[in-house]
Amino acid sequence: MLTESMLKAINEQLNFEMYSANVYLSMSAYFKRNALNGFADWMKLQAQEEFEHAMKIFDYISAKGGKIEISSMDAPQSEWTGPLNVMQYTLIHEQEVTNRINNLFQIAHENNDHSTSVFFHWFIEEQVQEEAQVNEVIDKLILVGDSSHGIFMIDDKMGLRTNAV
Structure with missing residues (x-):
């Protein structure tokens, strides 16, 4: 059974993951327009x-x-x-997600809620990958600067992603 404070925090994360999906859809629309x-x-x-992260949390709460x-x-x-x-x-957004996940892990630890700690450990590892991927793209964009050729090359590489990480 989840404590009231743990349940509240997990529900907040569920909703933040849904918001995150909307953030990335908005970014996708921006890139399509451009x-x-x-x-x-x-x-x-x-x-x-x-x-999918939101659904994982949804299923855990259930x-x-x-x-x-x-x-x-x-x-x-x-x-x-x-x-x-x-x-x-x-x-910046992914760093906010990381902070929120770390906070959830801390609340679970403080409540001796081992199953929730284990559950959110997966998300902690996921966030390391998320931030590393984004940092790599930022580094490449900084390297190419305003070069439209460089940006189009990165765009082609970004399009090779075939599934959610």
């Missing part, structure tokens, strides 16, 4: 991954007998100044 289909496809897969609370959410940002700006925003 003829960067590789980035757009990458972000669409990222949105799918965030939705399995633990908790009440699932779905809340409304604000519309995400929809305009950026270019691919580097989007990816920097993505990194």
Whole structure:
């Protein structure tokens, strides 16, 4: 059984994962509008991954007998100044996800809730990969600067992603 504080925090994360999916869909739409289909496809897969994370949390709450609370959410940002700006925003967003997951792990630890600690350990490992991927793209975008040729090369590579990580 989940404590009230643990359940509240997990429900908040469920809703934040849903919001994250919307953030990445908005980024995908931005890239589509700007003829960067590789980035757009990458972000669409990222949105799918965030939705899958939300469903994983949804199923966990249900399995633990908790009440699932779905809340409304604000519309995400929809305009950026270019691919580097989007990816920097993505990194900030992923760092926020990491902070939230770490907080959930800490709450579980403080409540001696071992099953929830184990559950969120998977997310901690996932966040290491998430941030590393985004940092790699940022590094490449910084290297190519304003070169449209370089940006299109990165866009092509981004389009090679075939599934959610």
